């Protein structure tokens with residue numbers, strides 16, 4: 001896996017950086033590392049090796065959402081680091097356990113993308129506003145119903161998961177970038193994703209990191225462009241919860 005040191009506390013790990021980049025992140029805390037997402041299956045040895053190079057144990061594993069390219073190595077990592085907390089957005093935990101039903105209050109759009117069932121059970125369910133060390137859990141539904149982002153309150157770096165992509169150009173989840181259309185193809189409800197993108201833009205970020213693509217420093221102008229492009233596709237946003 002390609003390792004990119006983004007800040008003193010944030011390391012990006014990338015599987016298949018040239019062809020089909022899939023990112024996960026190690027966040028340094030005083031008591032160890034928080035791993036955000038687990039990439040595709042087969043990534044556990046490289047993630048564990050990266051943590052060893054950083055000289056700290058993986059104390060926690062937290063997920064942005066339950067798509068296969070974010071939870072693929074969860075079971076293997078849990079087996080290798082059984083004491084690590086498993087932190088899963090409450091709404092996504094149902095998908096992870098194999099329950100693919102939508103709630104009556106949610107847009108009845110088709111769930112897209114790959115959704116594996118994992119045997120690893122959460123030790124704690126996450127809700128917006130929760131804290132994981134220095135990270136604040138931020139609601140970011142749309143790509144999936146229970147998608148969350150993680151805001152580092154120390155430096156206002158955001159781990160946005162698939163709420164945005166930057167590969168082949170920055171885009172709000174659901175807006176197709178022809179050279180890398182896969183996150184858009186896996187997006188559940190575009191109007192909700194646009195509302196979430198605006199909420200994330202309002203967080204006064206210094207750094208935007210995503211599931212697919214490179215990190216962006218001082219990302220606000222680029223996020224504005226992406227939001228404007230998404231809004232042109234969704235002129236009348238009637239989003240869930242909005």
Ligand SMILES: [Zn+2]
Nearest residue numbers: 067143162186
């Ligand atoms: Zn996804």
